[in-house]
Amino acid sequence: MPASILVIEDEEPIQILLRYNLEAEGHRVRVSADGEDTMMLIADERPDLILLDWMLPGISGIEVCRLVRTRPETKSIPIIMLTARSEEFERVRGLATGADDYLVKPFSVLELLARIKSILRRVNPDSVAEELKAGDLVLNRASKRVSRANRDVGLSPTEFRLLEHLMRNPGRVYSRAQLLDTVWGRDAEVDERTVDVHVGRLRKLLSRGKEQDPIRTVRATGYAFDERFGTHKSNIV
Numbered sequence: 296m297p298a299s300i301l302v303i304e305d306e307e308p309i310q311i312l313l314r315y316n317l318e319a320e321g322h323r324v325r326v327s328a329d330g331e332d333t334m335m336l337i338a339d340e341r342p343d344l345i346l347l348d349w350m351l352p353g354i355s356g357i358e359v360c361r362l363v364r365t366r367p368e369t370k371s372i373p374i375i376m377l378t379a380r381s382e383e384f385e386r387v388r389g390l391a392t393g394a395d396d397y398l399v400k401p402f403s404v405l406e407l408l409a410r411i412k413s414i415l416r417r418v419n420p421d422s423v424a425e426e427l428k429a430g431d432l433v434l435n436r437a438s439k440r441v442s443r444a445n446r447d448v449g450l451s452p453t454e455f456r457l458l459e460h461l462m463r464n465p466g467r468v469y470s471r472a473q474l475l476d477t478v479w480g481r482d483a484e485v486d487e488r489t490v491d492v493h494v495g496r497l498r499k500l501l502s503r504g505k506e507q508d509p510i511r512t513v514r515a516t517g518y519a520f521d522e523r524f525g526t527h528k529s530n531i532v
C-alpha cells in the first residue's frame with residue numbers, strides 16, 4: 296500500500312522523523328520546507344497525501360491548504376495538518392480550510408501512520424488495495440505477481456513498480472521524469488530513455504504482441520494506463 300506523500304515542514308528533526316517512518320512503511324516521501332515553493336511541487340507531483348505543518352516560513356500552512364483546495368488539479372488531495380497549537384479554535388479553523396485531519400505536536404508516529412492509512416483507504420481504495428484489476432489484468436501487491444487472463448506474467452521488480460504506479464491512476468498521464476522519480480527514485484543514475492525501454496518491455500510481456508495494450512503513449516508527454524482498458528471489447532491489432 297505505498298503512497299506518495301509530500302511532507303511540508305520546516306523543522307528538520309520532524310522532517311527526518313517523518314521521512315524515516317513513512318519510508319519504513321513503504322511510502323515515497325518528498326519533503327519541502329517552504330510553503331511558497333510547495334504549490335508548484337504539489338501541482339507537478341500530485342502526491343497521494345500531504346502532511347502540512349501549520350507554521351511555515353513565507354506562507355502559512357492554512358494558506359497552503361486553502362490554495363490546494365481552490366485549484367481543480369489539486370483540490371482532492373487529502374491533507375493532514377501538523378501543528379503545535381492545540382486550541383479547539385485552531386482545530387475548527389484547520390478543518391474549515393479543508394484539511395482532512397489534524398495532529399498536534401508532539402504526535403505519536405503510530406497514530407499518524409494509522410490516520411494516513413485510514414485517509415488513503417477512504418479517498419482512494421486502490422492505493423491500499425491488495426489487488427489492482429483492469430480487464431483481464433490482475434496485479435497483486437502482496438505476492439508481487441501479475442497475471443493476464445490467468446496467465447502469469449513474470450515482471451522484474453522495476454517493471455512491477457512501473458505497472459503498479461500506472462495502474463493506480465488509470466488515465467493519468469505521467470511524464471518520463473515523473474516516472475523516473477517515483478519508480479526508480481530521485482537518486483537513480485538513469486536517463487529518460489530508460490523509461491521507454493522498460494515500458495517497451497512491460498508492453499511486450501503483458502500483451503505478447505497480440506493482446507490489447509493496456510499502456511497508452513501520450514505523444515510528447517509520457518505514458519498512462521489506458522482507462523478504457525478492459526471496459527471495451529479488446530481492439531486486438
Ligand code: CA
Nearest residue numbers: 305348350351
Ligand atoms: Ca514549522
